[in-house]
Amino acid sequence: MENYALWLILALLLLAAVFLPRWGLRSLVRRRLAAQQRERVEDALKTALDQQWENRPLSLRGLADYLHLSEQAAQRLVESMQAQGLLSLRGSDLALTPEGERTALQVMRAHRLLERYLAYEARMPLEKIHREAHRMEHTLTPAQVNEMEAAMGFPSRDPHGDPIPSLSGQLPAGTSTLLTEWKANLPARIIHLEDEPPLAYAQILAEGLHLGQVVRILEATPERYLLSDGENEYRLAPAVAANISVEPLEETILTGEGILPLNELDHDQKAEIVSLDEACQGFTRRRFLDLGLTPGTIIFPELLNSFGDPRAYRVRGTLIALRKEQAAQIWVRPTTEASA
Amino acid sequence: MTTPPQASETFSAYDLLAYADKLRPQLGENFRDTIVNSLYSEAEAIARRAVHQKGDRRYDLDQRIDRIVTSPIFGLPIMLLLLAAVFWLTIVAANVPSQLLATALFWVEAQAAALFDGLGIPWWITGFIWHGVFRGLAWVVSVMLPPMAIFFPAFTILEDLGYLPRVAFNLDFLFKKAGAHGKQALTMAMGFGCNAAGVIATRVIDSPRERLIAILTNNFVPCNGRFPTLIMLATVFVAAAFPPAFASFAAAGAVLVVVLIGIFFTLVVSWALSRTVLKGQASAFTLELPPYRVPNIPRILYTSLIDRTLFVLLRALGTAAPAGAIIWLLANINVDGVSLANHVASFLNPFGLLLGLDGVILLAYIIAIPANEIVVPTMLMVYMGTGMMTDVGSYDSLRTLLVDGNGWTMLTAINLMLFSLLHNPCGTTILTIRKETNSWKWAGFSVVITLGLAFLVTFLTASLARLLGWG
Amino acid sequence: MPTLKFNPDNCANCPANAQLAQMGVKIEAFDRVVALAGNPNTGKSTVFNALTGLNQHTGNWPGKTVTRAEGGFVFNHVSYKLVDLPGTYSLLSASQDEEVARNFILFGQPDCTIVVTDATALERNLNLALQVMEITDQVVVAVNLMDEARRKGMEVDTRSLSRDLGVPAIPIVARTGEGMQTLLMTMEQVISGAIKTRPRRVQGTPEFQRAVDELSPQIQRLLPQVANPRWLAIRLLDGDSRVQEALLSGELIELAGAQRRADTQFSQKIALGGRQ
Numbered sequence A: 001m002e003n004y005a006l007w008l009i010l011a012l013l014l015l016a017a018v019f020l021p022r023w024g025l026r027s028l029v030r031r032r033l034a035a036q037q038r039e040r041v042e043d044a045l046k047t048a049l050d051q052q053w054e055n056r057p058l059s060l061r062g063l064a065d066y067l068h069l070s071e072q073a074a075q076r077l078v079e080s081m082q083a084q085g086l087l088s089l090r091g092s093d094l095a096l097t098p099e100g101e102r103t104a105l106q107v108m109r110a111h112r113l114l115e116r117y118l119a120y121e122a123r124m125p126l127e128k129i130h131r132e133a134h135r136m137e138h139t140l141t142p143a144q145v146n147e148m149e150a151a152m153g154f155p156s157r158d159p160h161g162d163p164i165p166s167l168s169g170q171l172p173a174g175t176s177t178l179l180t181e182w183k184a185n186l187p188a189r190i191i192h193l194e195d196e197p198p199l200a201y202a203q204i205l206a207e208g209l210h211l212g213q214v215v216r217i218l219e220a221t222p223e224r225y226l227l228s229d230g231e232n233e234y235r236l237a238p239a240v241a242a243n244i245s246v247e248p249l250e251e252t253i254l255t256g257e258g259i260l261p262l263n264e265l266d267h268d269q270k271a272e273i274v275s276l277d278e279a280c281q282g283f284t285r286r287r288f289l290d291l292g293l294t295p296g297t298i299i300f301p302e303l304l305n306s307f308g309d310p311r312a313y314r315v316r317g318t319l320i321a322l323r324k325e326q327a328a329q330i331w332v333r334p335t336t337e338a339s340a
Numbered sequence B: 001m002t003t004p005p006q007a008s009e010t011f012s013a014y015d016l017l018a019y020a021d022k023l024r025p026q027l028g029e030n031f032r033d034t035i036v037n038s039l040y041s042e043a044e045a046i047a048r049r050a051v052h053q054k055g056d057r058r059y060d061l062d063q064r065i066d067r068i069v070t071s072p073i074f075g076l077p078i079m080l081l082l083l084a085a086v087f088w089l090t091i092v093a094a095n096v097p098s099q100l101l102a103t104a105l106f107w108v109e110a111q112a113a114a115l116f117d118g119l120g121i122p123w124w125i126t127g128f129i130w131h132g133v134f135r136g137l138a139w140v141v142s143v144m145l146p147p148m149a150i151f152f153p154a155f156t157i158l159e160d161l162g163y164l165p166r167v168a169f170n171l172d173f174l175f176k177k178a179g180a181h182g183k184q185a186l187t188m189a190m191g192f193g194c195n196a197a198g199v200i201a202t203r204v205i206d207s208p209r210e211r212l213i214a215i216l217t218n219n220f221v222p223c224n225g226r227f228p229t230l231i232m233l234a235t236v237f238v239a240a241a242f243p244p245a246f247a248s249f250a251a252a253g254a255v256l257v258v259v260l261i262g263i264f265f266t267l268v269v270s271w272a273l274s275r276t277v278l279k280g281q282a283s284a285f286t287l288e289l290p291p292y293r294v295p296n297i298p299r300i301l302y303t304s305l306i307d308r309t310l311f312v313l314l315r316a317l318g319t320a321a322p323a324g325a326i327i328w329l330l331a332n333i334n335v336d337g338v339s340l341a342n343h344v345a346s347f348l349n350p351f352g353l354l355l356g357l358d359g360v361i362l363l364a365y366i367i368a369i370p371a372n373e374i375v376v377p378t379m380l381m382v383y384m385g386t387g388m389m390t391d392v393g394s395y396d397s398l399r400t401l402l403v404d405g406n407g408w409t410m411l412t413a414i415n416l417m418l419f420s421l422l423h424n425p426c427g428t429t430i431l432t433i434r435k436e437t438n439s440w441k442w443a444g445f446s447v448v449i450t451l452g453l454a455f456l457v458t459f460l461t462a463s464l465a466r467l468l469g470w471g
Numbered sequence C: 001m002p003t004l005k006f007n008p009d010n011c012a013n014c015p016a017n018a019q020l021a022q023m024g025v026k027i028e029a030f031d032r033v034v035a036l037a038g039n040p041n042t043g044k045s046t047v048f049n050a051l052t053g054l055n056q057h058t059g060n061w062p063g064k065t066v067t068r069a070e071g072g073f074v075f076n077h078v079s080y081k082l083v084d085l086p087g088t089y090s091l092l093s094a095s096q097d098e099e100v101a102r103n104f105i106l107f108g109q110p111d112c113t114i115v116v117t118d119a120t121a122l123e124r125n126l127n128l129a130l131q132v133m134e135i136t137d138q139v140v141v142a143v144n145l146m147d148e149a150r151r152k153g154m155e156v157d158t159r160s161l162s163r164d165l166g167v168p169a170i171p172i173v174a175r176t177g178e179g180m181q182t183l184l185m186t187m188e189q190v191i192s193g194a195i196k197t198r199p200r201r202v203q204g205t206p207e208f209q210r211a212v213d214e215l216s217p218q219i220q221r222l223l224p225q226v227a228n229p230r231w232l233a234i235r236l237l238d239g240d241s242r243v244q245e246a247l248l249s250g251e252l253i254e255l256a257g258a259q260r261r262a263d264t265q266f267s268q269k270i271a272l273g274g275r276q
């Protein structure tokens, strides 16, 4: 008798475990599948958009390769996306429908905003953000993406320098040149570091190159590129250098006589802040502004740490200590007057 | 040009947001910059009209002091000297009051116990109340109160002067190398008072990653609850090896060395964390160095004595009373003719010896998990618990008790100092970490790192000492 | 109850009955809420301690106060709850502290906000004062550390300051209590409306001005009773998610409709929620 009761309870428990609305196995599996489907669709859209921008055709086979899917799975995916009106077939090539392109832009938008958020607000290491953003981009609702954008003050570029599409799918304009096509000895600002393939990206980061840095090509040979930012030299293989895009310096920085980063200012030399570097974004920029490091402010180094770093600067009547890396993000113009 | 939404009855909050969204692109990307710029230029103009500088005395004195206390040659030595001076003051000035308090309180204990006996009250009631609970309290008061009453005000004076940010400034290069935030030095300074307070003070660090590093390593700063242990050991073992004239300096030096070892481990663990579990970029480091201000001495005395000292003391007493009771019970409940305390201690003994300590010390640390303050009292009570009543009001008799009575060596003393420096945070601090990080995982992790390191380091020194033949 | 002795020189026109009584933590029933805002290290906690008789820790390093403290005092038979906010450089929400401070000034609706400033670094301090004045009209600026300013040979003309800011600016030395009586009387008058403040509002660039001017009327249309449409407009243009949320959830509408009563349930709710 007791045995029956025991079995009955077990059976009920088992049923509950499988069919419970929220925590049951069945709904867990279903949710997992739905999430997986969303991820695949979104990745397919991004791939198609990338190919379209590069003017390269995308075949079913190619898509399967990009997404690491079997051809049958890719076939099923494409069919379901066609049914949703996201993809269409042009001959044997896949093409995005206008609706598909719009959705793809939104996925890209989420991805790039996330990258920016992770890099500047959560301060995650740059080589990690792509993977993390890729994982998270499929879980955000559009409202969350918009909120994130607003919280960061509507940025226009991600940490690699790629443009972030706006809610309506607009892309901010910008001109960039590959470093390999840039003239030697002419200073340029790094505005994009391509994060694919990861190995090349890791190399760039390991060298210590970063967005917003102003560099010159000292030497370009088929074997290597030698760059300098005035302080350090960087060696790169040409294949890796091709992953870096640069832009000419803005007029002010070029023509502005004697503008230099704050960390290079002589001890006790008074200077006027010209601007905060474009690469200084997010939390750091807001903090600098709030401390009164605004253009036009007079600043001078007053105290030197035993080891040369950090230095303390007198600004608006207060002594503020900054590390070298932070000071390097503030452009100043020395005034003729000495502080002492 | 954006047109305002049509006047209608259905203008909602959503429409308002949408309208703001439409206006925003006209403002350019760095709208925030514009706002702050105009705020500051306005502030500048107003201030210029209102403030008039007479003469040129503005930063003179401050600047001169700053040049010295942050100078490449004197900066770090001055820091160490100040710290050593505070320790020395604490050791020297606390010595006599401590002994007086101990003598007085133990006299009270003896008198009261005698009175109870005279009244015919059963021995176990007398023992539990007077030799248990009261003795626990007496120990804590006499061991802790005098050092705290001196250390807190002395340290607060440095704080009120404005010296602490300069320390952070001087030490930042180390924290930078360790991948941590320079303000961690400020939170460590707070940790000298109480590690729980140090953990709360980490809120000054904005970056969550660097803040976690500061939280997890704060325990490597010996808090006030652990100072009495360090001071006692430094006095009984280190200072005893020096001529009396230098004894107090030697003791202060020993405490300073322990603190430096703590800083060393803070940096090493921060370094390890920032390269593994808490990997990431350095965040913006901005540290304001406020002008020096003359400390407000009466206020400092008031807050540090009434507020801090009393607060910490009450907390310690709250745990000392039950701990005293537990120890008395352990020492007086016999199983197979041996007291429970001895059972537990001899069970822990092999492990303790492996670490260069002994079973009683480990037992004391287990009982003292809620508050580190009661480690020394617990230890002494267990050592004396078997009824042998020694007068340990003076450091000499303490030495006799530990060395002759219980086989302590220099290694025991050194390892106990190290263990006391490195072992797990007290209960309050663990709870505070849990609250500040909102996760049991990090709280648990802080225990794992500290205990692991404490075991490892003491085990290594003990093994090394034995290899060299002076264990 | 302990009463503070003030230097009578600084209180030439004090009515004889102007009396301060420190109430410590006894703040169950209060008539008014007053907030202390300001940059780090300007002496907010010192002012707080002087008024309430409490022992909020003070220390000469920015970031000493990381939690919010509350206390009470009675002045001229009116009881006040005083809230010591964490020190911030700005209210534009860069960090948690700033969020706490700003949310209290905005949603806690104090009857008066005293901005404690450092006389020796006014420029930096006024930046915050201007931001507080964007949020609320009920502001008194306390120019603290006057002794330090004198020591450094600086003269601070608080009249010119008051005129430029459009709110009263009172010189004080929180440590000795100098000027505190005047500060309290001014605070009382600002709350009662006897002093009408006209806070200076920052102009900004023409585009900024145009956008704000376009958005403000819309805000007034939606929330006719709101006291600071301009500030809301700026926050919305800046994409401040906390304000957007408050707007959508109706929190702002509720606030705008509420009478300026100190003991509204709401301010108590916020006060409790914000306490660590």
Ligand SMILES: Nc1nc2c(ncn2[C@@H]2O[C@H](COP(=O)(O)OP(=O)(O)O)[C@@H](O)[C@H]2O)c(=O)[nH]1
Pocket: B160, B161, B293, B294, B296, C038, C039, C040, C041, C042, C043, C044, C045, C046, C047, C057, C058, C059, C060, C061, C062, C063, C064, C065, C087, C144, C145, C146, C147, C148, C172, C173, C174, C175, C176
């Ligand atoms: N000389 C002087 N020092 C003051 C005065 N008010 C505050 N202080 C000191 O300034 C420091 C910072 O004060 P505190 O109240 O903690 O500032 P808070 O961070 O704004 O709360 C402390 O060392 C105070 O003793 C004052 O009026 N004169």
Ligand SMILES: [Mg+2]
Pocket: C044, C045, C046, C057, C058, C064, C065
């Ligand atoms: Mg404070």
